[in-house]
Structures are given as structure tokens and as C-alpha cells.
Amino acid sequence: MTNLLALVAVLIVAAPSAAHAQAYQCRAPQVSSVPRVSPDQRPRVVPITGYTLALSWSPAFCRTREGSRAHAAQCSGDNGRFGLIVHGLWPQGARTYPQWCQSRAPVTPQIARENMCMMPSTRLIARQWAKHGSCMTRRPETYFGVTRILWDSLRIPDYDRISREDDLTAGRIRQAFADANGRMWQPSHVGVKLNRDGWLEEIRLCYGPRFRPTRCDDRRYGARDRVTAKIWRGL
Template sequence: MTPRCSISPVLALLAFALPAAAGAQAYQCRPPAIRSVPQVVPDGPQRTMPVTGYTLALSWSPEFCRFRKESRAHRFQCSGDRGLFGLVVHGLWPEGPRGSWPQWCATPAKPTPAEIARQMCLTPSARLAARQWAKHGACMAKRPATYFRVTRILFGGLRLPDYDRISREDGLTAGRIRTAFAEANRGWSPADVGVKLNERGWLREIRLCYDKMFRPTRCDTRRFGAKDAAPARIWRGL
């Protein structure tokens, strides 16, 4: 039997304990109709192990879309036809002991087109949403609906800093990016916030570290990413 950490008992706790988001993300989104769920093929081995915590990975969409505005595969996220995005959910990932993580856990459950469509304003790619369930969610929950619901609750409880404004600051660093997030969210410290920069020093992703009960916890070295003093830049999509 595949070991999973049951996340269903903490759903109600999350819904009531997390603050309502303060509308920090000003971008708009109109979800599309999804007629079929993309097929997902595993790209690595199946790993089953106890779940010791979680990571909520938030991608900075303007940087992702910087060279993809004309891409048909990323039209919904990057064309601007249905709105623009700031931070979007790359995925909610279970963590395992000793810096490892479970992945590609066996499950007969598959998300429905309606479940994928409901995620599209958080994860603006049907293929990515389906992949996140197959690679990560199946190691956390029995049903895709539960996995996606937890993702929505976690994201909905965050207050997102105005990184568009912060991008204009002189001497911007990775430490400033993570500190801005911690200051906007009660209970978070900078040590709980990972910052991933690309090879050119632009913000690529923010990784939020949680314990087994979805409380903020210190990121390990793998998830923490760039050191505080690392120079950073944030692409505004202009």
C-alpha cells in the first residue's frame, strides 16, 4: 500500500485558521473550458515514503512568459488574452525524510476536466495541473479534488507582496524578496521562504515551506535557494 499523509482532517483547520487574502494580486483571470485532461507520463521512478512536510511552489509568471508570449502551448498563461498573472501555483509538493520526496505514487484516480478548469486561475496550464496531481498529489491524497482544494486554501490564505513595486528598488536582493513575503504574512519568517533565481539572477520561483500540519517551517538548504545577499531582479513583463 502506498503510504500517504492524510490531508483531509486538516482541511477544516486550514479553512478557518488562515487569513483571507488581501487582494495583493491585481491581475485578472477568466478560466477556460476544459474538455479533456492531458495525459501524463512519469519522467522518473516511483518513490513511496512517509510525508514529513510540504512545499508550495509559486512561480513568477512574468519571467516564465518572458520568451513564451507567442507559444501555443502556453497561450492561456502568457498571451494576455485572458488576463495577466503574477505569482501562480507551480505545485504543492510532499516532502520526505533526509532531503528526499515521494513522487509518482500509484493511484487509479484521475482529475476530471471540471477539476482542472477550477485550478486554471492558480495553475494556468492544464498539462501542469494534471502533472502535479500525478507526480505529487497522488502521494498526499486519495482524490485529486482534495489535493487541489488544499492548494486553493493555502494560496487563498496568502497575502502577496507588491513585487511589481519592489522590483523597482535599488540594490534588490533575494533576502529582500523573502523578507517582503514574511512581513506580509503573519507567522512566517524569512527562513521559511525559499527564493529561486534563474541563471541570469531574475526571480523564477518562491517556495514556501510547511510542516506536516501546514504550519510555516524553516526551509532546508535545497528549498531555501539563493542566499540573502544574492543580487536579484524581477521582470515586470514590459
């Protein structure tokens, strides 16, 4: 994985990006420390067959967390308002996924601050590296560098506007993403996760082993196209 950054940079066809518009005037806060994260499951090492870039819909996440100190960077509004943010880049295996691989390389405050407008939580940054990134590469700089390349290559649809459409469905949410990102992306490459009440929680983008978009399996595909969906705006 030493050439992971170079591989992604070559393979991704970068388009003029609207992704940064999802961090509404984000101001990266100063970071003086990064939480220590302990594994909550056993390590699992399996061959990597692909990847998932999970994008969390921040207005829904922050709906009940605006006053939470633990989520202040993302939800208080002091550092800006967010639409989609990166939950994490997850390596996938054939039947399961690798996790909590051995690594002694820590996430430094500088690394965390560099990524706070993409992933506005130091605990989230630390956990994603420890649980997922450690199974991809030896250095957190590489893991977050790859994640940023993928993130910056995306055009994000105007889901605020789409949320106002009548008879909104999960299929419309994934089709909008595919339409915004050109021929490389098909609706089958886009997973849509709704909560039990039908509100959008996450969009999960499926990649093959060489970071080309690929068809999502059933687990990552999520809600079927005809399922009624709602998008909480919160702005």
C-alpha cells in the first residue's frame, strides 16, 4: 500500500468539485489533542477487495446534538454548518471487512485539524484511522490523503433543494448523485441508508480494489429505489 496515494490520484478523474460547498463556510478549529481510541472488537485481517466511502448527512445527525459538547465542532454552528461529511473510508473484504489492524502511528493534532472540514470531529478522525485506515496503510497521513482525493473528486447534488420535492424516494437520492458525477457513476454504485423513520442518514459510495466505482452489494446498497425517503434540512 506504499503507492496508495499515487494510485488513487492517477485513477480518479477529478471533476470541478462542489463537495466543499457541503461545509458551509467551515472554519477548522484549533486542535490541541486527539482522543485515544480503544478497539471495541477483535482485530480482523482479511484481503481487501474494495472500499466504501461513507458520507453522513450532518443535519440529521445534529438534529438532537446541537447542544452536545462531544459534537460541538460539527453541530454547534461555531465552525460553520455542514451538509454531507465524510464518515469514513472503509476497506472491504469478500465476506467481511478488515478492522482494528495493528498500527503504532497516531493521529496528530495537525493531521486532525487538516481534516476537520471534511470530518468535523477529532474522535471520529481518530476512530476511523484506528478501525479502518490501519488496515489500508501504515501512516494516517496516507489514509486521510486518499480520503480527501476521493472526497474532492465528487460533485454533491443540492440535497437541500431535492428534500423539497414531492414523493421523494431513495432511488431519487441515488440517481441525483449519479447524475451529478458523470458517466463513471451509476445509481447501482450508490448506497442510501435511511433510519427507521425514513430520514436520510448516509450515502455509501462503493469502489472496487483500484478505486473505480462499482456495484454495491445488498448490505451497502441499503434502501430500495421505491422506498419513500425524507431529508432533514435543519438549516
